[in-house]
Amino acid sequence: MGEESGDRVYYVISDLHIGGDEQLEEVEFLDELLDFLARLAETDENAELVINGDAFGLWEFTKVDGLGKFEVLVDTYPELFEQLHRTGANIDITLLPGNHDHELAAYDEYVERFAEYNVDLVQGQSLTRVVGDQVVHFEHGHQHDPNNAIEAWGDPNATPLGYYYNTLVTSRAGQLSDRGRYNWLKDVQAVTPTERMPVWLLSKYFYREMNPVLRYALVPFLLLFNISAVLAVVAGLDILGIWSTPVTVATTFLAQFGPAGTAVWFLLAANVAITGILLLVAIPLYFLRRDVRQTINRFGIFETGLTVDAEAPYKGAAEEIFAEEPQTSIYCYGHTHRPTMQAVDGGLMVNTGTWLKRLHRRDGIIGILPPVFYPSYQLSAVRIAQAPDGVAVEYEPIQKPSPSPEELTLTERLLTLGRKPDTDLPDRAVVAGEETVETVEAE
Numbered sequence: 001m002g003e004e005s006g007d008r009v010y011y012v013i014s015d016l017h018i019g020g021d022e023q024l025e026e027v028e029f030l031d032e033l034l035d036f037l038a039r040l041a042e043t044d045e046n047a048e049l050v051i052n053g054d055a056f057g058l059w060e061f062t063k064v065d066g067l068g069k070f071e072v073l074v075d076t077y078p079e080l081f082e083q084l085h086r087t088g089a090n091i092d093i094t095l096l097p098g099n100h101d102h103e104l105a106a107y108d109e110y111v112e113r114f115a116e117y118n119v120d121l122v123q124g125q126s127l128t129r130v131v132g133d134q135v136v137h138f139e140h141g142h143q144h145d146p147n148n149a150i151e152a153w154g155d156p157n158a159t160p161l162g163y164y165y166n167t168l169v170t171s172r173a174g175q176l177s178d179r180g181r182y183n184w185l186k187d188v189q190a191v192t193p194t195e196r197m198p199v200w201l202l203s204k205y206f207y208r209e210m211n212p213v214l215r216y217a218l219v220p221f222l223l224l225f226n227i228s229a230v231l232a233v234v235a236g237l238d239i240l241g242i243w244s245t246p247v248t249v250a251t252t253f254l255a256q257f258g259p260a261g262t263a264v265w266f267l268l269a270a271n272v273a274i275t276g277i278l279l280l281v282a283i284p285l286y287f288l289r290r291d292v293r294q295t296i297n298r299f300g301i302f303e304t305g306l307t308v309d310a311e312a313p314y315k316g317a318a319e320e321i322f323a324e325e326p327q328t329s330i331y332c333y334g335h336t337h338r339p340t341m342q343a344v345d346g347g348l349m350v351n352t353g354t355w356l357k358r359l360h361r362r363d364g365i366i367g368i369l370p371p372v373f374y375p376s377y378q379l380s381a382v383r384i385a386q387a388p389d390g391v392a393v394e395y396e397p398i399q400k401p402s403p404s405p406e407e408l409t410l411t412e413r414l415l416t417l418g419r420k421p422d423t424d425l426p427d428r429a430v431v432a433g434e435e436t437v438e439t440v441e442a443e
Contacts, residue, residue: 029379095114173185
């Protein structure tokens with residue numbers, strides 16, 4: 001399908017990640033997606049739906065190969081494919097592969113199978129559409145992520161680093177998730193960037209899987225760790241006879257409260273003793289760690305690490321496209337799961353976010369408790385259409401209730417009290433020309 005007429009309205013979604021082994025089969029937003037598609041099936045707009053990559057989690061299937069994955073998808077989600085067929089009878093639906101469903105570009109048979117459900121599968125890595133007198137460039141965005149870039153696009157044997165991560169880690173998480181105290185491991189797909197995985201696993205172990213008695217015994221120590229570290233230094237000065245005033249004052253003050261003061265004194269003493277030992281051990285470990293890191297850096301082992309800047313590669317890609325193709329003024333991508341809109345030289349870059357759950361890291365205010373990953377939904381469709389003053393780009397929120405409180409333990413809820421994430425979507429923007437982007441705040 002080539003460029004469409006300039007008066008068409010475009011709805012864009014991405015990163016649905018539908019499908020995968022065992023627990024990854026669950027699609028928590030399926031009802032909302034069906035409702036959205038049903039609305040488009042009844043619209044009288046001259047509209048097109050662009051699914052901008054990672055509609056399906058084909059990398060997360062490890063027990064079936066090739067076109068067999070399509071059959072599993074149809075059998076598992078018959079209502080979805082039936083609704084795609086009905087919606088596609090009213091408006092055009094264009095599906096662009098991402099990295100997780102790269103196989104859609106590797107087998108021509110997929111084009112025919114999706115056509116049966118009125119979905120036009122474009123096997124390239126990008127496409128363009130005309131809106132008014134301007135051009136919108138669509139691509140998933142994995143091309144600018146060194147861990148997921150696929151040089152041999154369309155090669156069924158293409159396996160970037162991200163492929164191994166998802167086949168070995170994500171799919172395995174789907175197979176094991178229901179063994180936990182709560183079915184949480186399947187949320188591994190929502191952990192972005194992937195280098196947060198070890199911290200997320202530590203967090204879920206501590207707040208979910210750790211024996212409750214052990215956890216509640218550790219909480220006071222971890223909460224008081226920073227205070228205990230200071231007290232350990234003060235206690236050391238007292239033992240050395242350098243400065244005893246703080247210890248004398250604290251002992252006298254707590255003695256005024258009788259048994260309660262004594263209990264607090266013993267609690268602090270235990271924390272100080274443990275913290276003091278940890279601090280003594282930490283000193284040689286710090287120097288050892290620093291020496292090891294310096295040695296590793298000399299050999300350049302981590303020069304191509306896993307950490308990927310969330311915005312810079314896409315800003316550069318957008319500016320390059322705008323410079324090479326002056327009529328193109330909107331760069332629409334996904335992949336990073338962050339719904340963002342940013343004016344750059346030559347136009348506007350728009351990220352379509354994800355329909356997966358989002359996990360917002362909340363570090364402890366005091367102590368050294370593991371961070372809490374607060375869940376939320378930011379379901380939306382980006383709408384791009386001609387407006388009197390240019391091309392309007394706006395997020396249409398898809399309402400979905402917040403994740404169940406059961407997903408957070410009581411401890412996690414207490415630690416994040418008053419610290420819920422801001423789930424507001426970016427404001428509407430109007431692109432009036434190559435150099436002009438006006439942001440209009442939502443009412």
